[in-house]
Amino acid sequence: MRRTAVVTGAAVRVGRAVSLELARHGFDVALHYRSSQADAESAAAACRALGVEAWTVRADLAEPSDIDGLVSAVRSRWERLDVLVNNASLFQPLAFEKIDLESWDRVQAVNVRAPFLLSQGLLKPLTEARGLVVHLCDIGADRPVRGYAHYSVSKAALVMLVKAMAVELAPVRTLGISPGQVAWPPDYSEEKRAKLAARIPLGRVGEPEDVARLVRFAALDGGYLNGEVIAVDGGLSARY
Numbered sequence: 547m548r549r550t551a552v553v554t555g556a557a558v559r560v561g562r563a564v565s566l567e568l569a570r571h572g573f574d575v576a577l578h579y580r581s582s583q584a585d586a587e588s589a590a591a592a593c594r595a596l597g598v599e600a601w602t603v604r605a606d607l608a609e610p611s612d613i614d615g616l617v618s619a620v621r622s623r624w625e626r627l628d629v630l631v632n633n634a635s636l637f638q639p640l641a642f643e644k645i646d647l648e649s650w651d652r653v654q655a656v657n658v659r660a661p662f663l664l665s666q667g668l669l670k671p672l673t674e675a676r677g678l679v680v681h682l683c684d685i686g687a688d689r690p691v692r693g694y695a696h697y698s699v700s701k702a703a704l705v706m707l708v709k710a711m712a713v714e715l716a717p718v719r720t721l722g723i724s725p726g727q728v729a730w731p732p733d734y735s736e737e738k739r740a741k742l743a744a745r746i747p748l749g750r751v752g753e754p755e756d757v758a759r760l761v762r763f764a765a766l767d768g769g770y771l772n773g774e775v776i777a778v779d780g781g782l783s784a785r786y
Contacts, residue, residue, distance in 0.1 A: 548598065549573045549765075550624045550675075552668070554607065554660070555634030557582035559729040560682065562589045563754035564631050565600070567762045569593035575600045576620055578634065580607065607634055607660035608652050617667035627671035629765045632661035633682045635700075637731060639693040650696050657700035662707060669715070676717045678765050681708050682757075683722040683775050685783050705775050712773030719772040721764055726779025728752035747781030 551568045555561040556577035565575050566589070575593050579586035579602060586602045593600035603619045605612035620627065635657045640649055665672075665679050672679065687705045690698035708722040727746065730739055743751050756778050764771055777783045 547626075549628040550576075550626060551629035551631065551765075552576045552578065552620055552627060552664075553631045553633055554578040554664070555580075556602075557585035557589055560725065560754040560757050561631075561633040563758040564633060564761050565589055565593055566596070567755065567758035568629065568765070569596045569598045569600060571762055571766065572598060573629065573765075574598050574624075576623070577602045578607075578616060579604055580634070608655040610659075610663065613660060613663045613667065617664065620668060621671060625671060626675040626677075627668055628675045628677045629680065629761070630664060630668055630672060630677070631680045631682070631761060632664060633680075634660070635682065635684075635697075637694070637697055639733075640696065641693055642695050645696050653696045653700050654703070657697070658703045658707065661704060665711060665715075665720075669718070672718045673715075677719075679711060679715075679718065679720045680761055680764065681720070681722045683708070683724040685724055685726055685777070685779055687724065687775075689783065708775055709773050716772060719764075719769075721768075721771055721773075722775035723757055723760055724775050724777045724779065724783070725757050726752060726777065726782040728756055728778065729754050745782060745785060746779070747784065750780065752778060752780060 551573045553565045556565045557579040577590050590600040590602050605616040636653050681704050684701040686698040687701040711720040
């Protein structure tokens with residue numbers, strides 16, 4: 547029986563890399579997307595080319611009814627789930643004084659509530675497989691950047707969700723991965739990218755595949771890892 551994995555935000559960047567890495571190591575993959583259908587189908591085709599089953603499912607993770615639909619789709623297809631990767635998130639700059647209730651609630655809904663609801667909804671197949679949940683956290687959880695207060699708060703909450711789930715849900719394991727600069731936001735200028743890269747102790751930015759390889763290791767070889775948030779940032783979070 548092949549292992550199974552669900553990856554949210556799987557169409558591009560880190561989510562795509564995680565999906566392909568797991569497929570490369572024999573996982574059947576469900577690739578979630580919200581609006582990037584063509585990219586998601588392309589990623590699924592690339593996974594299938596590696597010899598596994600791969601399929602796409604659309605959901606707006608800010609909508610509980612869509613999350614219910616995603617959960618139902620997975621549970622109707624698989625009785626066991628080995629890995630759930632909560633990768634999808636909203637990262638939108640907004641000055642503190644301009645964050646309105648709608649903006650605040652949507653960021654919290656996608657970045658915190660959705661990982662909680664998906665983990666809860668898929669708990670039975672995860673328990674059946676003694677599986678792994680990975681939440682994609684962020685360096686901003688404890689090192690906030692100006693203009694992203696709502697995002698930083700959501701990621702700080704997600705770090706606590708990692709720990710709470712690890713304590714309560716074992717033998718289902720829960721890990722957080724906190725990437726640094728592994729995939730630039732599209733609105734970052736070359737000047738801003740160079741300035742940020744210069745602060746990284748390793749002297750270079752990472753790649754989505756750096757995160758993907760850690761997910762694969764945690765799933766296949768990291769069986770005693772639980773409740774940790776692991777930085778993949780070239781040493782950036784060690785700076786002051």
